[in-house]
Amino acid sequence: MLSLHIDPEEVLQKAADNPVKKQDSRSAFHSYVRDGDIPIPKYTLPETGVNSKVAYQVIHDELTLDGNPTLNLASFVHTWMPPEAEKLIMENISKNAVDQDEYPATQVIHARCISMLANLWKVPKGMKAIGTATAGSSEAIMLGGLALKKRWQEKRKAEGKDYFHPNIVFGANAQVALEKFARYFDVECRLVPVKEEHDFIMHPPDALQYIDENTIGVMVILGSTYTGHFEDVALMSDLLDKLYEEKGLDIPIHVDGASGGFFAPFAYPELKWSFDIPRVASINTSGHKFGLVYAGLGWVLWKDESLLPKDLIFELHYLGSVEYSFTLNFSKPAAPIIAQMFNFLNLGYQGYRDVARKDLRNARLLSRALETTGYYKVLSNIHKESGNKNAGEHEPELYLPGLPVVAFRLSDEFKNDYPHVQQAWIQNLLRGKGWIVPNYGAPPAEDKQEILRVVVRETMTADLVERLVTDLIAITESLMTTDSSGGTAQMMAAIAGPHSKQGVHQPEAEHGRPQRPHPKRQNTYAKQC
Template identity: 55%
Template sequence: MVLSEHADPETIVDTLARLNIRKKSHIHSLAYASRFATQDIPKYTLPETSSEAVVAYQMIHDMLEFDGSPAKNLASFLSTWMEPEAEKLMVENLAKNLADQDEYPATMRIQDRCVSILSHMWKIPSGQKAVGTATVGSSEAVQLGGLAMKWRWRDARKAAGKDVSKPNIIYASNAQVALEKFARYFDVEARVVPVSEKSRFCLDVEKAIKLVDENTIGIYVIMGSTYTGHYENVEAMSKALDDLQKRTGLDIPIHVDAASGGFVAPFASPNLKWAFDLPRVVSINTSGHKYGLCYAGIGWIIWRSSEYLPQGLVFQLHYLGGSEATYTLNFSRPASSMIAQYYNLIRLGRKGYTDIITNCLTNARLLSCALEKTEIFEVVSDIHRPRGQFYNSHGTAKCSPPSDYTKNSSFNDGLPVVAFTFSRKFKEDHPDVEQQFVVNLLRARGWIVPSYPLPPDCENIEILRVVVRESMTEELVELLVTDILWAVNGILEEGQHFLSKHTQPSSHNRAEAFTSDKKPDGKHVYSRVC
């Protein structure tokens, strides 16, 4: 959660009064106050009296109108649309507490089924009985996976009479912040593996294996980097650890952080080995609210078997009416998101998920190739390149894909993510143009596209990133490319004046295509080819 600070209304009033600005900024100014004959409502303190429900609703509704459009938020992995039937199920079950297993046995049976479905999706071997639980998201789930590895390591060390004061965990520098939180919150040394262009900005297996010692509780391997969408090589890491165990006797487990890839790889890359078909993988987490296609609030973690979940972490509760086993970081949480996940699983099935994920990847490939063909950008992500061809900063791996964007087996595996940066030639020709200028201008058109440096050791490359979700249609891809070119060409033609002029969204005419390379005055104009 984002941290918020207390606001002192008296301080705000005094400050604004000295500046001759609105004197009642600490009070909601109700647009419909005269119609509903209500009094002012304070913003930062609890009102002394009640308000009519219609007034409270309208005030909050109008306030939230200033949020951005979910369809144009290209920074987020979270799903922003579900079918009306799923929303109806969620509303019908808003009052149910997933922690109260005795009161809601039918709800718990749905969770059991989801765990079973995910276990099979992730290739649990025949004869093994996986265990798992729903969480509020992958951030909680990855903490649970790390704790289980820590406790197993600690128990084994204690049984051998060895020191347990210096646990460490290994992951790459492209890790999402949830992995860093685990190490910091639970007193585990983080051994962070530098990434490089050679490792495709992900975990370098050769460097990772050198960091392993007897105090290593496990390795986090990421199925879907939030930076570039690349998958880390779980199979190669597994083989390296197998070899290490033969040489040293160290038995190091893998937890797969499949926050996004857990619902992408099974459908787009069904033959890829990354899950429970690798014995070294002991647990996997995913976010149902990313490519599981649910609204925010649902994640999952599955262990290969109860052997990998120390019973000391499992609490037996009796005060809600029955005996309940629980292993979560929080307690009460809504059941509605978990029920929505089950709806998606049975509603879509393997074919439905495959079609949706393939469509996301297809649009991501379309966007990638369109951006590269402008020659303004080079694309750092690789899902649009033929299998085995990868980005390099020398620009020799240009987009030359097969004609069928929908054939996943012809392309590199990865998330539907497009990471791109100004091309070397563009930067040489226009050294004063910053990518942040493009970000700001796109924001004026309603698009949210983040710009940030790659992880440490590669921070000299600053990328823009677009997450292609189910709601990103081919038409939106075309509009996005058009607006990117509008921004770049405007900066080149008018400079700072163009930036200042377009600080607010304005209506504009999107040309169907740009056909000329140069204007009559000789200025370069970049074109799009989709």
């Protein structure tokens, strides 16, 4: 059936009280009884402003169309902090952390956070760890990668060898920030294919064939965004030790601990993944994920200051004193750093462990409930016992390690019985009930398989798990009653709306959102926007 796209702005123009008089499509009329009708332009700066109450109400009302952060189960980003933490954030919202001379107490707190993380990540005695706060773990990954590249270049120059063709190795399940580093900083990206039999994460033995004398390092992911599985840092290190003995290739490891860096130390304190492994040179993490801070904070640490090349450190003289910097941006809000210290003091080690235990307990509850229905197969494994007989009944160590993530798909039996049901429909119908649960393809080589994923954060209580399971069962069983005539597919396409393929409605006057480029084959997993 052919259909024409209807321009919503044209429809609204014709529906106006005075359609003959052309309305400026860049303006919107916001009606308030006490303030009158006030024309406010959408895409140009107003000639005159409006009072603060109106400005607030206009933006506040439009933002009600956003999803509920608590029900956003797609995101790893933390969405709640105690009132005292929010008070500290507001008290320090105007401070710029880069102004070290003006805000010395903030710098002391920053340094203490680095020390606490270094201790948490088991920096060996005698090492002088060094690190910095960042805008997030993406910037932290860039900095970790740059240090790997610079050290490799310095070594190659000293040996009189080619230093123009660096490469880096990581799994095809990598988060896009790892690929951004490679593309932005001219490093060949060597993706290790992942397989379902290895939990959709990099299998360390498979990585060896991609390593050569131009490899600046291997990035190992502690908590895959696809399924929550931990890649085996210790095994990767052992294999690199053997490679060094056989071929003389001395390859360092950077651990992408965006989520796992703030989770593994508390949930699995005996797991070897951090600086107590000699080949681990640097680690990044997100304070705003399982560090339990609001969005806008990452951390990157090097095991010893000798691992951070001096050429990457800038000496600044124009802020009132001599200061040193290694970041991609300059200004940085101080409030998230202060909020991180609040959590360290408020929770302590045991508090973080209690949160991790609760998250995992609720994730196991969801996993088992999904499997019990028979409609779904759970791909994550944090609900499967590890064989550790010394762990208590509810202790994380009793089960296989991983993030509190539940990755699942329709079971083979369900797909055989109801082949017309598309898994993407479940995502769309859940959104109608307020839940944001992503459905996406697995990494390359397994990308024909679709995965639904729920991130169980601190705000995902057992009561909410019960509601989610109830809604999932109701939605799934409603789809079982549909037929394969094609009408259901058309209905679901209508529910999904144009956003799924065309993106958000973008009027001609709107700038700043990139247009979808012509399809182009990529050497990495990153797809065109």
